[in-house]
Amino acid sequence: MPQILVEALAKTYRVAERAPGLTGAMLGLVRRRWREVHALADVSFSLEAGELLAFIGPNGAGKSTTVKILSGILRPSSGRVEVDGLVPYEDRVRHVARIGVVFGQRSQLWWDLPVIDGFDLLADIYRVEPERYRRRRDELVAMLRLEPLLDQPVRQLSLGQRMRAEFAAALLHDPAILFLDEPTIGLDAPSKLAVRDFVRRLNREQGVTVLLTTHDMHDVEALAERVIVIGQGRLLTDGPFESLRASVLAERRLHIDFAGAAPELGIPGVTVRARSERSLELAFDPTKIPTPKLIADITARHAVDDIHVDEPAIEEVIARFYDLHDAGEA
Amino acid sequence: MNALALYGRYIITSLRAQAQYPTATLMLTAGHCAATSIEILCVFALFHRFGSVGGWSFGEAALFYALVNIMFSLADLLSRGFEVFGTDFVRTGAFDRVLLRPRAAALQLAGYEVRLSRLGRLIQASIVLVFATNLVPITWDARAVAIALWAVAGGIGLFMGIMVLQATLAFWTVDSLEIMNVLSYGGVQAAQYPLNIYAAWFRRVLTFGLPLACVAYYPVLAILRRPDPLGAPDWLLPLAPIAGFAFLALSFVVWRTGMARYASTGS
Numbered sequence: 001m002p003q004i005l006v007e008a009l010a011k012t013y014r015v016a017e018r019a020p021g022l023t024g025a026m027l028g029l030v031r032r033r034w035r036e037v038h039a040l041a042d043v044s045f046s047l048e049a050g051e052l053l054a055f056i057g058p059n060g061a062g063k064s065t066t067v068k069i070l071s072g073i074l075r076p077s078s079g080r081v082e083v084d085g086l087v088p089y090e091d092r093v094r095h096v097a098r099i100g101v102v103f104g105q106r107s108q109l110w111w112d113l114p115v116i117d118g119f120d121l122l123a124d125i126y127r128v129e130p131e132r133y134r135r136r137r138d139e140l141v142a143m144l145r146l147e148p149l150l151d152q153p154v155r156q157l158s159l160g161q162r163m164r165a166e167f168a169a170a171l172l173h174d175p176a177i178l179f180l181d182e183p184t185i186g187l188d189a190p191s192k193l194a195v196r197d198f199v200r201r202l203n204r205e206q207g208v209t210v211l212l213t214t215h216d217m218h219d220v221e222a223l224a225e226r227v228i229v230i231g232q233g234r235l236l237t238d239g240p241f242e243s244l245r246a247s248v249l250a251e252r253r254l255h256i257d258f259a260g261a262a263p264e265l266g267i268p269g270v271t272v273r274a275r276s277e278r279s280l281e282l283a284f285d286p287t288k289i290p291t292p293k294l295i296a297d298i299t300a301r302h303a304v305d306d307i308h309v310d311e312p313a314i315e316e317v318i319a320r321f322y323d324l325h326d327a328g329e330a
Numbered sequence: 331m332n333a334l335a336l337y338g339r340y341i342i343t344s345l346r347a348q349a350q351y352p353t354a355t356l357m358l359t360a361g362h363c364a365a366t367s368i369e370i371l372c373v374f375a376l377f378h379r380f381g382s383v384g385g386w387s388f389g390e391a392a393l394f395y396a397l398v399n400i401m402f403s404l405a406d407l408l409s410r411g412f413e414v415f416g417t418d419f420v421r422t423g424a425f426d427r428v429l430l431r432p433r434a435a436a437l438q439l440a441g442y443e444v445r446l447s448r449l450g451r452l453i454q455a456s457i458v459l460v461f462a463t464n465l466v467p468i469t470w471d472a473r474a475v476a477i478a479l480w481a482v483a484g485g486i487g488l489f490m491g492i493m494v495l496q497a498t499l500a501f502w503t504v505d506s507l508e509i510m511n512v513l514s515y516g517g518v519q520a521a522q523y524p525l526n527i528y529a530a531w532f533r534r535v536l537t538f539g540l541p542l543a544c545v546a547y548y549p550v551l552a553i554l555r556r557p558d559p560l561g562a563p564d565w566l567l568p569l570a571p572i573a574g575f576a577f578l579a580l581s582f583v584v585w586r587t588g589m590a591r592y593a594s595t596g597s
Binding site for chain 1: 331335336339341343346347348350423424426427429430431432433434593594595
């Protein structure tokens, strides 16, 4: 039995259409016209305990709706959801006591209170035993290096510091499942690294199941063994990132710096992506032209200073994938 | 930790947050006290001009005024979260955070913010109560004190019920919540005067619809040991405040339908 089970999930919102201006507003009070928006059409997946899954997709694809349903805030129009044997939206209070949620854009903490006071209050809200709470809090404070921040009011923290406090706040009650909605949004590079490192440790060392939505492909690259791409309310792919890359863009890139002027190569199956006075960037399919053979051919005929091979950036792969599925923002 | 103890923790938390800005809190309290004092001056001007209104003296009217304002200020103190629910919770999405915590949403909202500045109205109303006691005069024996406390409790329930209804409306629309102020602030104004000065249809509204008379007019008659000039039986007068609790209970029933709607629309 998987820990999280989602079957044929659909969510349709009714959105009131309103003519612009004051007349429109008045008319809207009397007679409303409704338009149906299918936020989720048919989404199924399951997640075993201890997995780390990244949920990606363009804006408006249905990521947040899915997380909201899984965390018990929203009721789906149809479909079945079970998390740890509970239906989240039927049994909200019991369900949310067992999960942790971090929203990158929203704070859990009390703005005017010192961090430690917010933690104390959360322990009472979640009914954590004092002894267990102290142990868990000290552990999280050490992992997230929060010691110097504990006495500061939340409003005085930087965004990076606040996110670290948010993670501790979401984990004080020791949930087995953690939902992260864009946890690295707006963070500087060191803070992003700290968040990724922490999430990885939490998943690997403590076995916490993590479901993460993000637009930052480096989050995906650094964290997730499994990626679900969702577009226009439908599940487009579900699997390891490498197989997604292979299915979309099985392309390699060859960067060459020549000793002299960059030559015209004219090799069939190889395209020139960029050219400068003394260097070229080539794209080719390694299943058709083996990389060692291509390099051997070029170095045999031209004097080369430097050469290296890489793959398309993850952003490029995803953008291409959205294009292929016509999944861009509606 | 049980719900009541947690509620206490919420209140302490809110007070500590306000203690971060002591001067502002003090100024707001003094300002609120002064602003609401204007209302008793209006009542005084009316009675000064006409001597008595509907068979009531200024001292008796001041007793109505004091009790109604005490109950309103306490309810206002305890239900800020419902009052600002549309603007601060639904519109901003902060209500999702409330739902992510394993506690009743209503409990979290009631404990959201206890504004010390609202004590301004309470202080002012308490001073008026002392004046009224001397003017009438009222003997505060155990019976009178018990009825007054009971009436205030019922009144807190009634005014909280109005705020809960106002919050419930926010599940459908976050615009035009001003209309609810007719019930809360307008209710305070209406209940400051004895019921028998109003037209019959309005008296029925204040007794059976929005039962403000049940938490103010009838118990005050009982405190003053006066028979109801409108003919309600004497035994009923001290029981009337129970209507406030009934109103609150009914408001929470409506609130639950709003919650169900939120879960299906998310806005």
